[in-house]
Amino acid sequence: MANQGHDLPLYDKLWPKRIFQRVMDTFILLLLLLLLSNRVFSSNTCTFPWFLAFICESWFTFTWIVILNAKWSPAVTITHPDRLLQRVQELPSVDLLVTTADPVLEPPIITVNTVLSLLALDYPANMLACYVSDDGCSPLTFYALVEASKFAKLWVPFCKKYNVQMRAPFRYFSDVTTNKNEDSLDFRQEWLQMKDMYDNLSQKVEKVTRKAVPFQLDGEYAVFSNIEPKNHPSIVKVIVENKQGIFDGLPDLIYVSREKRPQHHHDYKAGAMNVLTRVSGLMTNAPFMLNVDCDMVVNNPRIVLHALCILMDSQRGKEVAFVQCFQQFYDGIKDDPFGNQWVVAFEYIIRGMAGLQGPFYVGTNTFHRRNAIYGLYPDEIENGIKGKLDDKILIQQFGSSKEFIKSAAQALGGTAYSANDITPSNFIEAATQVANCEYEYDTFWGKQLGWLYGSISEDVPTGLNIQRRGWRSECCTPDLIAFQGCTPRGLISTMIQKKRWASGLAVVFFGKHSPLMGMLFGKIQFRAGLSYFWITTWGLRALFLVCYVALLAHCMIANTSIFPKGLGLWTAISLFVIYNIYTLLEYLTIGLSITHWWNNQRMCVMRTTTALFVGFFSAMLQLSGISDTVFDITDKKQSTSDADGNNEDAGRFTFDESPVFVVGTTILLVHLTAMLIMFLGSQPTRSGNGSGLGEFISSTYLILCYWPYLKGLFGRGKYGIPLSTICKSAVFALVFVHFCRSNIVSS
Ligand SMILES: O=c1ccn([C@@H]2O[C@H](COP(=O)(O)OP(=O)(O)O[C@H]3O[C@H](CO)[C@@H](O)[C@H](O)[C@H]3O)[C@@H](O)[C@H]2O)c(=O)[nH]1
Ligand SMILES: [Mn+2]
Numbered sequence: 001m002a003n004q005g006h007d008l009p010l011y012d013k014l015w016p017k018r019i020f021q022r023v024m025d026t027f028i029l030l031l032l033l034l035l036l037s038n039r040v041f042s043s044n045t046c047t048f049p050w051f052l053a054f055i056c057e058s059w060f061t062f063t064w065i066v067i068l069n070a071k072w073s074p075a076v077t078i079t080h081p082d083r084l085l086q087r088v089q090e091l092p093s094v095d096l097l098v099t100t101a102d103p104v105l106e107p108p109i110i111t112v113n114t115v116l117s118l119l120a121l122d123y124p125a126n127m128l129a130c131y132v133s134d135d136g137c138s139p140l141t142f143y144a145l146v147e148a149s150k151f152a153k154l155w156v157p158f159c160k161k162y163n164v165q166m167r168a169p170f171r172y173f174s175d176v177t178t179n180k181n182e183d184s185l186d187f188r189q190e191w192l193q194m195k196d197m198y199d200n201l202s203q204k205v206e207k208v209t210r211k212a213v214p215f216q217l218d219g220e221y222a223v224f225s226n227i228e229p230k231n232h233p234s235i236v237k238v239i240v241e242n243k244q245g246i247f248d249g250l251p252d253l254i255y256v257s258r259e260k261r262p263q264h265h266h267d268y269k270a271g272a273m274n275v276l277t278r279v280s281g282l283m284t285n286a287p288f289m290l291n292v293d294c295d296m297v298v299n300n301p302r303i304v305l306h307a308l309c310i311l312m313d314s315q316r317g318k319e320v321a322f323v324q325c326f327q328q329f330y331d332g333i334k335d336d337p338f339g340n341q342w343v344v345a346f347e348y349i350i351r352g353m354a355g356l357q358g359p360f361y362v363g364t365n366t367f368h369r370r371n372a373i374y375g376l377y378p379d380e381i382e383n384g385i386k387g388k389l390d391d392k393i394l395i396q397q398f399g400s401s402k403e404f405i406k407s408a409a410q411a412l413g414g415t416a417y418s419a420n421d422i423t424p425s426n427f428i429e430a431a432t433q434v435a436n437c438e439y440e441y442d443t444f445w446g447k448q449l450g451w452l453y454g455s456i457s458e459d460v461p462t463g464l465n466i467q468r469r470g471w472r473s474e475c476c477t478p479d480l481i482a483f484q485g486c487t488p489r490g491l492i493s494t495m496i497q498k499k500r501w502a503s504g505l506a507v508v509f510f511g512k513h514s515p516l517m518g519m520l521f522g523k524i525q526f527r528a529g530l531s532y533f534w535i536t537t538w539g540l541r542a543l544f545l546v547c548y549v550a551l552l553a554h555c556m557i558a559n560t561s562i563f564p565k566g567l568g569l570w571t572a573i574s575l576f577v578i579y580n581i582y583t584l585l586e587y588l589t590i591g592l593s594i595t596h597w598w599n600n601q602r603m604c605v606m607r608t609t610t611a612l613f614v615g616f617f618s619a620m621l622q623l624s625g626i627s628d629t630v631f632d633i634t635d636k637k638q639s640t641s642d643a644d645g646n647n648e649d650a651g652r653f654t655f656d657e658s659p660v661f662v663v664g665t666t667i668l669l670v671h672l673t674a675m676l677i678m679f680l681g682s683q684p685t686r687s688g689n690g691s692g693l694g695e696f697i698s699s700t701y702l703i704l705c706y707w708p709y710l711k712g713l714f715g716r717g718k719y720g721i722p723l724s725t726i727c728k729s730a731v732f733a734l735v736f737v738h739f740c741r742s743n744i745v746s747s
Pocket of ligand 2: 486
């Protein structure tokens with residue numbers, strides 16, 4: 001059903017490319033090593049700047065080794081859903097888990113579309129159940145889902161009848177070409193009717209969203225009255241129930257808002273996922289769970305079948321804990337100005353990891369094996385779970401709900417395959433209990449089981465924790481893109497997101513769920529563990545790059561050099577040129593443009609030296625117990641009124657007063673000053689090792705990368721860097737310049 005390998009015909013054709021890749025990767029590595037050895041054997045080794053440069057460059061070399069290790073054994077898994085359908089008499093049930101958290105940043109209509117696309121999947125409806133976790137505890141979201149379920153009764157049959165590909169209505173109806181080729185009168189009529197109904201639905205949802213008190217909170221909605229989003233009891237509501245188990249009816253739809261109390265840490269998305277896991281375990285207990293964020297609509301209606309080809313493959317399926325689909329986006333801005341589309345990362349790094357122990361878990365678009373989430377080891381599927389099903393042990397690990405323990409035992413024992421006889425509404429009381437704050441006290445949830453707590457990038461440690469037990473994971477990339485979601489559309493939201501990732505990942509890197517620990521004490525294989533460094537060092541990387549950038553400016557201001565003369569300098573320059581040409585080729589070979597490449601290059605520099613740097617520091621504060629980090633939710637609004645990145649200025653850079661921009665502006669001002677000092681010739685005179693071509697090229701490159709900031713210095717309104725930010729940065733820059741110069745005088 002699924003073949004994976006490096007020996008597939010598709011990949012065979014690519015061998016010239018792969019040889020070229022290896023030669024270039026190695027060549028760049030050799031240049032890096034040459035540069036380092038040049039440092040070691042140079043006469044200047046004793047100075048502090050040289051030493052610092054040596055440390056930073058050693059780090060860059062290490063990062064390069066990590067990247068090349070991750071890229072070198074790519075694998076593609078090809079899936080054949082038709083073979084699955086032939087072989088498997090009864091398909092397993094699949095629980096669909098969706099998280100949403102904020103009705104303002106994540107408008108309910110977006111969640112509604114994701115849910116509709118899930119309800120309309122090409123899969124027996126009685127084998128699916130969709131659970132929506134609402135951390136905003138918003139009656140709007142609930143209302144929107146109730147209305148959507150009414151619309152779904154016609155929408156789902158319509159999609160299946162005409163084999164519609166895009167089953168999220170807002171995407172379907174925004175594509176004007178859809179109804180042109182199809183001339184059947186029936187279709188046209190139904191199409192118009194559907195469009196009317198959808199417009200009606202979205203207007204209704206829009207209308208209540210705009211009102212302060214949207215509607216009378218009585219009847220079904222009474223539970224939402226007099227509550228605060230962060231202080232309320234658990235709410236579990238079954239919106240749709242496919243009681244008769246009708247094959248082509250609607251899947252079950254369940255709304256869950258877990259209990260929140262101000263004194264109780266709710267662990268953000270990880271907490272929400274654990275509640276969804278338990279509630280779904282009670283109600284339908286499907287052996288597989290699909291997890292998507294509220295904006296990730298299904299683009300390939302057969303995706304469940306594709307993923308099951310891998311998970312149920314008779315040869316290797318039993319080793320696979322989760323199947324990761326790529327994260328792709330709709331309405332992505334042309335040429336990816338903010339570096340948010342990750343095409344290259346998925347194509348080279350994640351596909352590369354697929355040939356090792358498997359891709360890391362990216363948090364969404366993932367099919368999980370329920371029992372792997374429950375802490376099972378892969379060999380226990382074959383050999384059974386000795387003694388683990390004892391009630392006492394289960395209660396200790398999974399909490400005290402008797403019903404849940406029963407369902408967990410079934411899931412762990414592999415007997416949860418048929419969900420035909422299950423009625424979700426019989427379990428509302430039990431579900432409410434397992435969604436309570438106290439339920440997890442003194443259990444293994446979030447520590448060893450389920451989604452792990454402690455980092456605001458919960459996905460990576462959760463995946464590592466699974467692979468640590470010896471599981472593999474695989475990518476599922478059918479020709480038709482699996483899911484599509486939204487990615488930040490402006491600089492401000494981009495920086496907020498990247499800051500969160502960097503701080504979450506730094507916490508993982510230094511914590512007990514780091515890849516290194518997984519390699520030493522778990523079953524993470526060496527190369528797989530090394531490739532995990534690519535993602536987990538995101539925060540740390542900033543520290544080295546900022547050091548290096550500061551060092552370069554220092555050299556120009558103080559008229560000293562970190563680049564060796566002669567051969568050493570040329571090594572550095574060739575490294576710079578070859579690296580850039582090579583990465584450009586990587587972009588071109590997968591069909592991306594030169595502008596896309598350049599946008600990503602400069603964004604990488606800007607993001608690493610600013611958002612990741614700030615993220616790294618907030619992680620350090622968290623680790624030292626000084627302050628906690630917060631999960632800032634990404635803005636998913638697509639309208640023209642949002643804070644940044646609205647349609648008419650898609651791709652333009654906007655700024656605000658965030659510390660991220662203070663760091664960026666400081667770096668720019670320091671380098672501009674350094675250039676000025678160099679040009680004016682007001683550097684202190686030095687015999688011998690003064691700053692030169694190396695520093696000049698690097699600084700010019702940096703200023704080019706920072707060009708949007710330079711424009712921001714003179715921009716107006718939201719396109720300009722706020723005056724207060726400029727002032728703060730100017731002070732920091734002056735202090736730095738003064739420090740560099742006074743250092744000279746005293747030395
Ligand atoms: O308290 C919270 C906070 C967030 N979420 C949900 O978590 C998801 C991801 O949040 P988003 O703001 O979209 O973050 P992104 O940075 O876009 O998400 C990426 O990074 C996250 C880790 O930082 C992963 O959890 C996501 O799956 C991954 O897509 C969304 O569905 C949210 O509704 C909650 O349910 N509860
Ligand atoms: Mn997101």
